[in-house]
Amino acid sequence: xVHLVESxxxxxxxxxSLELSCTASRSIFSMGWYRQAPGKQRxxxxxxxxxxxxxxxxxxxGRFTISRDNAKNTVILQMNSLKPEDTAVYYCxxxxxxxxxxxxxxxxxxxx
Numbered sequence: 817x818v819h820l821v822e823s824x825x826x827x828x829x830x831x832x833s834l835e836l837s838c839t840a841s842r843s844i845f846s847m848g849w850y851r852q853a854p855g856k857q858r859x860x861x862x863x864x865x866x867x868x869x870x871x872x873x874x875x876x877x878g879r880f881t882i883s884r885d886n887a888k889n890t891v892i893l894q895m896n897s898l899k900p901e902d903t904a905v906y907y908c909x910x911x912x913x914x915x916x917x918x919x920x921x922x923x924x925x926x927x928x
């Protein structure tokens with residue numbers, strides 16, 4: 817079992833920035849973020865493997881970046897130029913072999 821602990825999130829104005837952090841209880845292959853807005857399916861935001869390969873969702877390319885500290889089992893999502901449509905619950909995601917793990921979710925609200 818892997819536990820994922822998230823921090824960050826909150827309320828920000830359009831055009832602002834926020835940082836989300838997620839720390840895993842052990843080393844895992846892939847870590848990253850998904851998000852789910854009300855009435856919508858959960859979608860990929862960004863993932864990064866322990867080897868450094870990144871996957872960024874189309875809707876956030878050019879605005880969000882993901883970084884990872886393997887020594888600390890931590891992944892950080894830097895969100896810039898935030899838009900109201902980025903409002904969602906953001907879930908940390910971890911994968912180890914065939915196992916998938918989720919954090920409890922953190923709310924991000926972009927509103928003036």
